[in-house]
Amino acid sequence: MRKLVTAVSESCGALRMDRPGVLEVTEALELGPGISRLVLDGSLDFEPGQFAMVWVPGVDEIPLSLVGGSPLELLVQAVGDATEAVRSLSAGDRLGIRGPYGSGFEVRGGRSLLLGGGIGVAPLIPLARRVAEFDAAVGAGTADLLVGVEELGAEVATDDGSAGFHGLVTELVEEKDFDKYDEVYCCGPEVMMRAVLDMCLEGGVEGQFSLERYMKCGVGLCGSCCMDPGGERVCVEGPVFSSGGLVGTEFGSYVRDGAGRRHRL
């Protein structure tokens, strides 16, 4: 097994996979309403697309994409109690981190398109440092919810037209010559990614998609993140899947909550 952690805060000792190492927030940047970027006093060796389990004592533990490794950086949008607890942390506050977990993006040659929706831009930021030749497009509901635009040099789409193209990022991309790309890397709301998957299949373009699923353990033990019908564990076999790995699965149709109930997308 490869070494997972290269360096960590001296205050916490070596991070371990089976329990969180405690790191301190050194910088908390508010990027938009409910969206923060946290810089921590530790480092982590990871592949773009991998995630960490982030623990806020007394609240919960949640998976978050890793944005930077040295120093360790996280991007979070408040959508519930745990994400709000992480988002509201300030410099000097502490949180637990374990990981990295899962499979990251496989970086290939050729011309690539990076497509992000909302906070889904997070894993594309470190990926952009590894991909030689790419275009990028980012979408969000409104201009103040756009993230990572400058780092990706991305074209922009907003639902309300407050910045860039007025409409969905998939509609923006449909106007491009889609099949000129060799690889599409995508992360965002699953309905958006499902539309991109269909475009990849129709255009004969390879695609890689980073999924978000409810996770409890993050290490393949609890089954809370499994996809129907094959039982692929998003925390181990994913969160990044190729187009072929998603065809015929529940992807784009429904997700499960913490109680295992199905919710249509």
Ligand code: FES
């Ligand atoms: S989160 Fe437990 S198996 Fe994936």
